[in-house]
Amino acid sequence: MSSIKLRAVVALSGLALVCAAQAAQKESAPPKKAAVHAKKAAAAKDPVAADFEKFHEIMEEDSPAELFEAKGAEMWKTKRGPKHVSLEKCNLGLGPGVVKGAYVQMPRYFADTGQMMDAERRIVYCMVKLQGFKEADLAKKPFSKGSYLPDPVALVTYVAGQSRNMKIAVPQKLPQERAAYKLGEEIFNYRAGPWDFSCATCHGEDNKRIRTQNLPNLASKVDAVRAFQGWPGYRMTGGLMHTLQWRMNDCFRQQRFPEPGYASETIADLLTYMGVNANGYLYKGPGIKR
Amino acid sequence: MKTFQASIFGAAALAIAFAAQAQDYRAQAISMMKRDFHAKGIAHMDRLNEDALQLICNRSHNEPPKGIAETLQHDQLATIQYPADGKFLGDWKAGEKLAQNGRGMTWKDGGKPSGGSCYNCHQIGPATTSFGDIGNSLLHFGKIRGYGPDVQKYVYGKIYNAKAYNLCSKMPRFGHSGTLTEKQIKDLVALLLDPNSPVNK
Amino acid sequence: MPDPMRIRATAKNGEVNVKVLMAHEMETGQRKDAAGKPIPAHFIKQVTATWQGKVVLSANWGTAIAKNPFLEFTFKGGKKGEKIQVTWNDNKGEKRSDEATIN
Numbered sequence: 001m002s003s004i005k006l007r008a009v010v011a012l013s014g015l016a017l018v019c020a021a022q023a024a025q026k027e028s029a030p031p032k033k034a035a036v037h038a039k040k041a042a043a044a045k046d047p048v049a050a051d052f053e054k055f056h057e058i059m060e061e062d063s064p065a066e067l068f069e070a071k072g073a074e075m076w077k078t079k080r081g082p083k084h085v086s087l088e089k090c091n092l093g094l095g096p097g098v099v100k101g102a103y104v105q106m107p108r109y110f111a112d113t114g115q116m117m118d119a120e121r122r123i124v125y126c127m128v129k130l131q132g133f134k135e136a137d138l139a140k141k142p143f144s145k146g147s148y149l150p151d152p153v154a155l156v157t158y159v160a161g162q163s164r165n166m167k168i169a170v171p172q173k174l175p176q177e178r179a180a181y182k183l184g185e186e187i188f189n190y191r192a193g194p195w196d197f198s199c200a201t202c203h204g205e206d207n208k209r210i211r212t213q214n215l216p217n218l219a220s221k222v223d224a225v226r227a228f229q230g231w232p233g234y235r236m237t238g239g240l241m242h243t244l245q246w247r248m249n250d251c252f253r254q255q256r257f258p259e260p261g262y263a264s265e266t267i268a269d270l271l272t273y274m275g276v277n278a279n280g281y282l283y284k285g286p287g288i289k290r
Numbered sequence: 291m292k293t294f295q296a297s298i299f300g301a302a303a304l305a306i307a308f309a310a311q312a313q314d315y316r317a318q319a320i321s322m323m324k325r326d327f328h329a330k331g332i333a334h335m336d337r338l339n340e341d342a343l344q345l346i347c348n349r350s351h352n353e354p355p356k357g358i359a360e361t362l363q364h365d366q367l368a369t370i371q372y373p374a375d376g377k378f379l380g381d382w383k384a385g386e387k388l389a390q391n392g393r394g395m396t397w398k399d400g401g402k403p404s405g406g407s408c409y410n411c412h413q414i415g416p417a418t419t420s421f422g423d424i425g426n427s428l429l430h431f432g433k434i435r436g437y438g439p440d441v442q443k444y445v446y447g448k449i450y451n452a453k454a455y456n457l458c459s460k461m462p463r464f465g466h467s468g469t470l471t472e473k474q475i476k477d478l479v480a481l482l483l484d485p486n487s488p489v490n491k
Numbered sequence: 492m493p494d495p496m497r498i499r500a501t502a503k504n505g506e507v508n509v510k511v512l513m514a515h516e517m518e519t520g521q522r523k524d525a526a527g528k529p530i531p532a533h534f535i536k537q538v539t540a541t542w543q544g545k546v547v548l549s550a551n552w553g554t555a556i557a558k559n560p561f562l563e564f565t566f567k568g569g570k571k572g573e574k575i576q577v578t579w580n581d582n583k584g585e586k587r588s589d590e591a592t593i594n
Binding site for chain 1: 315316318319320322323326327328329330333334335337338339340343344347348351395396397398409410411420421422423424453460462463467468469
C-alpha cells in the first residue's frame with residue numbers, strides 16, 4: 001500500500017481552490033482593476049481569464065462529457081421504443097448506420113424528409129421513424145435538468161464524439177442547403193421583441209463581453225467556430241449536459257423572444273448559418289463549459 | 291452610348307433582382323419563425339413582429355439612410371414621457387441594485403419588477419469589475435459631463451428610449467418597452483449623476 | 492442500474508496511471524428542490540481499485556466530492572494487458588464495478 005500515490009482528492013480540492021479563488025476575484029477585486037479599460041481586458045488576456053483557461057484545460061482532458069458519450073453509445077445500440085429496434089440503421093447523412101464523421105457534416109438536407117436537419121433533429125426523426133417514439137413526447141422535456149437527462153442529449157453527445165478531431169464540413173452543395181444558410185443569416189440578424197435584440201446584437205462584433213462572459217462573433221470566419229466547438233457541452237454549474245438545441249433555446253430566451261420549437265427548421269437553418277461559417281476548423285468533440 | 295446605358299440598366303436590374311431575392315429570404319425567414327415559435331410565459335408571439343423602427347434597422351443592416359434616421363429619431367424622441375414633477379434624480383443606491391439586476395422580460399420572468407441589466411454591457415461603479423463592454427464605460431459619468439439639468443434630462447431620455455438618440459442603437463428602450471418604471475429610471479439617472487454616487491468618486 | 496464508469500489505465504516506467512470518471516449525482520443532502528423540500532443525500536461512500544486481486548486504492552468519500560467525480564491515481568507494478576477493476580458503493584446501497592485493460 002505504501003507504493004500508492006493518491007492524487008485524486010488532492011487534485012479535486014486543488015480544482016476547488018482554483019474555482020473559489022476565481023469566484024472571489026470576480027466579486028471583490030480591488031477597485032484599481034475597475035480602471036482597466038474594458039476593451040483591453042477583453043483583447044489582452046487578464047490573469048483571471050488565463051487562470052480559467054488553465055482550469056478549463058485540466059477539465060477538458062478528462063471531461064465528464066465522456067460519461068454521456070458512453071451512455072449515448074449504449075443507447076444507440078440498444079433495442080428501444082415501441083418498435084423495439086436499435087438506432088443502428090439510422091441514416092445521419094452518410095448512409096444507414098454511419099456515425100463516424102456525421103456530426104461535423106450537419107445540418108444537411110435530407111431528401112427522405114425534404115428538410116434541413118441538424119444532428120439532434122435527425123436523431124429525433126430516427127427515434128420516431130425507426131423506434132416508434134412520439135415526437136410530441138420527445139419535445140415535451142428536451143433539456144437536461146437536475147438529474148434528468150433526455151435521451152436525445154445522450155445520443156447527440158455520442159454522435160458528436162464520433163466526429164472528434166475531424167474537420168467541420170457543413171455541406172453547401174444542394175440548393176436547399178444554400179437557401180438554409182441564407183435563411184439562417186436572416187434569422188441571425190432579425191431584430192424584434194421588447195428589447196430590439198437579434199443574435200447579432202451580442203454576437204456580431206469582435207472581442208465583446210456580457211459581464212465577464214466573452215462573446216464570440218458568430219458572423220466572422222475566425223470566431224464562428226466557437227459556436228460549434230465545445231458543443232454538446234458539459235456545464236460544470238449544475239453538472240448538466242447540453243446540446244446546441246438548448247443553447248439556441250436559451251439564447252432566444254435572453255433575446256426576449258417567444259420560445260423556438262424544439263428541433264424545428266428555424267433552429268436547423270440557424271445552425272446551418274453558424275456551421276458553414278465554421279467550416280474548415282477541427283472539431284474537438286463534446287466539451288466543457290463553466 | 292447605348293451600350294453604356296444598357297449596362298447601367300443591366301446593373302440596376304441586377305441590383306433590384308438581388309434586393310428582391312434578399313427580401314424574399316427575409317420574408318421567408320420571418321414567416322418560418324412565426325410558424326416555429328410559440329408563446330411562453332409573458333413572451334407572446336407578437337414579439338416576433340417588427341415595429342417601424344426595427345423594420346428600418348433590419349432592412350438597412352442597422353445603418354439607416356440619414357434622412358429616414360433623423361425623422362424616425364424624432365418620432366422616438368416624442369415617445370419619451372418625462373417625469374411630471376420635473377425631477378430626474380432618484381436614489382443612487384436603488385439605482386445600483388437595478389443596474390446589477392439582469393432580470394426582466396424573458397419567458398422565465400413575470401410578476402417581479404425588471405432590472406436594468408446595465409452592468410451586462412457597461413462599466414459603471416468602480417466596485418464591480420464583472421461588467422460587459424458592448425456599451426461604453428459610464429465610470430465618472432457626471433464628473434466628466436457635468437451634473438446640470440440638461441445632462442439629467444438627456445440621461446433620463448436615453449434610458450427611456452435609447453433609439454431617440456441613435457436609431458439602431460443596441461441598447462433597449464427601457465421606458466418605451468415598459469421594462470422600467472419612471473421611478474426606476476430616476477434611480478438609474480441618480481446612479482450616474484448624483485455627485486455622491488460612487489460612479490463620480 | 493447506475494451508469495458505467497470510464498476508466499483509462501496506462502503503464503509507463505513501471506507505474507500505472509489510472510483515470511476514472513464516475514457518473515453519480517453526489518447529492519449533498521443540503522439542497523432543496525423547487526417546492527422547498529430537502530433533496531435527500533445520495534453520494535459515493537467508498538471507492539476501491541483492485542489489480543491482480545490486490546487492493547491498490549481504497550478511499551472513503553463524502554459529500555464534498557463534486558457531481559460526476561473524476562479520480563486519478565498511480566500505482567507501482569502493473570503491465571500492459573493486465574486488468575484493473577474499480578468499484579464504488581454509495582449511501583443508498585447502489586454499487587457499480589467496471590474493468591479496464593492497462594495500455
